[in-house]
Amino acid sequence: MILTLALAPGMAASAQEEGPVPTQVLVNLDPKSSPPAGASALMVSVNDHKEPLTDWQPVLPSNAQVALLIDDGLRETVGRELDNLRKFVANLPPGVEVMVGFMEYGHVTSDQPFTANHALAASSLHLPGGMPGMSASPYICLSDYVQHWPGSESSSSSGMGQPAQHKARFVLMLTDGVDPYNGSTSILNQQSPYVDASVTDSQRAGVAVYAIYFGDAGIRGRRADNSGQNYLAQLTQGTGGVSLWEGVGNPVSMLPFLGQFQNAIAETYIATFPAPVGRNPQKDMVRVKFSAPKTKLHAPEEVRPGNVE
Numbered sequence: 001m002i003l004t005l006a007l008a009p010g011m012a013a014s015a016q017e018e019g020p021v022p023t024q025v026l027v028n029l030d031p032k033s034s035p036p037a038g039a040s041a042l043m044v045s046v047n048d049h050k051e052p053l054t055d056w057q058p059v060l061p062s063n064a065q066v067a068l069l070i071d072d073g074l075r076e077t078v079g080r081e082l083d084n085l086r087k088f089v090a091n092l093p094p095g096v097e098v099m100v101g102f103m104e105y106g107h108v109t110s111d112q113p114f115t116a117n118h119a120l121a122a123s124s125l126h127l128p129g130g131m132p133g134m135s136a137s138p139y140i141c142l143s144d145y146v147q148h149w150p151g152s153e154s155s156s157s158s159g160m161g162q163p164a165q166h167k168a169r170f171v172l173m174l175t176d177g178v179d180p181y182n183g184s185t186s187i188l189n190q191q192s193p194y195v196d197a198s199v200t201d202s203q204r205a206g207v208a209v210y211a212i213y214f215g216d217a218g219i220r221g222r223r224a225d226n227s228g229q230n231y232l233a234q235l236t237q238g239t240g241g242v243s244l245w246e247g248v249g250n251p252v253s254m255l256p257f258l259g260q261f262q263n264a265i266a267e268t269y270i271a272t273f274p275a276p277v278g279r280n281p282q283k284d285m286v287r288v289k290f291s292a293p294k295t296k297l298h299a300p301e302e303v304r305p306g307n308v309e
Contacts, residue, residue: 047286064095076127143201211243
């Protein structure tokens, strides 16, 4: 398997001046593929130069955070899934920290921070508000959320006065995916700056975004459905996640997709490698590309060098 990273144009010179820094990326192994034999099977290239893979570790439950973000504009038909969602949250592996939030008016609201008390988190699930446009745009909400990723019950410091390294971050969005601020939902108008920003912001924060499409948020019609599904595919692919939906309508049950998401966490690894940092460490990104014979992987398309915090 070859994991290839290419620098964005104009970064090569500054990268050579700054030197490489440890960089991490979440890599998910597709369950239908053959897993690699180990770290030795990975070939890493940065800007066409091979670099050593310094670490390859599975994401352990005690090192994972899951944010379940629900579109507050969804209508009451989603109520039939509340029991499934509660079971999903309550049955997450022990040690996983979870937070239930509702996307509304450009931000995310939640009754509790990240917690390993799954029963407490499950109890915070309730019917969305159900008013059309209430979520404003799920992508604006996501951008705001990942830029201010909340703390957890265990976040303090790593000792010696240094902040603790953040845990592996996963988002599962439940939404119709429509961006009401991008005007027409025509297939000829599928470039949204808010979707693009949510992808970049998630990449910078090291967040893998997964999504379950649920098309009942007040904006109806085949074009709206297609638009929302296309945007969700763009978001999840760009961040190393997966769009969990089939067909054109709402799922008969979310249980299979919730199970797929939980399995995806169990099949995610943290790859660590050196990558050159540009002149602006908070904004410069390296582009991620990879190929894997007999193995299908999901990883973010771009990552911020030196994101090991």
